[in-house]
Amino acid sequence: MIISVYGIPRSGKDTFIEQVIKSKRNAYHLKGSKTLNELAYQKYNRKFRELRSEEQEKVRVLFTEHAKELDGHYDLVIVDGHYSFPSEHGFYSVFTEADLNLYDAFFYLKRNSDEIVRNFDSGDKKDYSDYLLSKEKVDEWIEYEINSMQSIVEAQDKDFIVLDSDKKATDYVCEFVKTSQDISREIADKISSTAKGKNVVLTDLDKTVSINDLTDDFLEYSKISPELPKKIFGGDYYTAYQFYIFHDKLINAANYNEAADYALKKLVLNENVVNDLAVLKKEGCVVALTTGIKDVWDKKNKELQVFDCIFGFDGKDKLIITPLIKKLVSKYLSSSYNVIAIGDSVIDLGMVLNAAKGYLVAMNKLDKRIIAKYDEGKINKTLMQPKYSNFKYKFAKEAEIKW
16 A cells, blocks of 8 residues: 655654654655655756656656555555645645555645744754744645645545644554545445345434434533534544544543443434435335444434444444545445435535435534535535425425435
8 A cells, every 4th residue: 555644844744654664564654755856866867846847757657666666565655745835826736646646545744833833943944934934824834735635635536634743643544454445345345235126325324314413412421522523623624534533532431331322312313314214215225324423323223223234433343434435435336226315414415416316404504514615616506405404505406305
C-alpha cells in the first residue's frame, strides 16, 4: 500500500511519518520533495522546480515507478507531500493527476496553528514567513488545503483522512490496512449474498429510523460531555480518523453496556419510516449503515425484524462506517441492484445521491450543511423527500418511499 501524508510547512510531517515507521514493521518513508530533486538531478542536472513542465512530468513518471517498486518490497510506503503554496493571488496547487492516481489513501496532518507558528519561528528555513508567522493565515492555508483536497480526492472515491498530530493519529495510521474502497466492496458483497431479488434498501438509523439520536442518550448516561462530538468533528471533518477517535471514547466508557441499554430505552422510532421499510422488505433486502452505536440497533431489530443486516461499530466489531463508505456501498450495489437510500444528514448525502431513488428525512430540523452544498450547486435536483417530513427542502420533491 502507498499512502501520502500532506500538510503545510512546519506541520511536522517528517517527524510524524518517522514515528509511524518506528511503530510499524516493514514500512518505508519515501521523501517526496527530496526524491523528486534527486531524480531531477539524475536526469537533467537541475532542481525539480527549475525544470520545464514536460521535464517535470517525466520526472514524476520516474517517481511513480520508484514508489511502485518500493511497494513491492514493503507493506507500507509513506510519502510526504505538499498540496499548495501561497502567492500574491491566493494559493496555487502543485497537486497533480499523477499524485491522485499513485496513492491508495491521502492523510492530512492538521496541526494547531500556534504550534506551526512556534515551529517556524524556531526553525532555520524562513520560506513563506508572511503566512507561517500569522495564526490567521496559517488557518486560512490549512482550511483551503483541506476543503480543496478533500473534494478532489473523494471525487475519485479515495480516502481523504484528516489527522491530529498526536500518538493516537500515529496508532491509527499503523492500523490502517484497508481502504474505504476495500471495506465497501466487502460490505456490498455481504449484502449481495443476503439480497432477495434485485431490490436493496440502504438506510441510516439515528434521526432517520429514529426521531432522536441515540448517541446523545449514550453520552448522557456515561457522563461523557455532550460537547465531545462537536470537539472531535469540529470543522465538519467527518473522515475515518474522527470516527475512530469518537468510537474509541465510547467503547472505553466504564459503563458501555449499561449506557447502550439506556439509549435503547430512550429510542423513539420514526414510525412512518419503519412502516415504509416493512413494506419495502416484502420485495427486497433492507440494510442499515450506521455511524452510531450498532449494539443498540441490533437489540431493537430483534423486536422489529425490519433489517436483514446492520453494519456499524459495536463492542465487538470495530467496523467504522464513514460518509465515503456509505457512498461507495450505494454506488457498488447500484450497478447490480435497484437501490433505494434513505438518510437525514450530509453524512448520508453520497449514499442517497448514488441510489436509483434517494430520500432525505427531516423530522426535527434541517441539516444546514446540505443546504450549503445545495447552494453551491452540488446536489442532484431529483432528490426526494417523504411526504411526512416536517421540514421541506426546496430542491427535493415530495414522494412516497416505494420501489
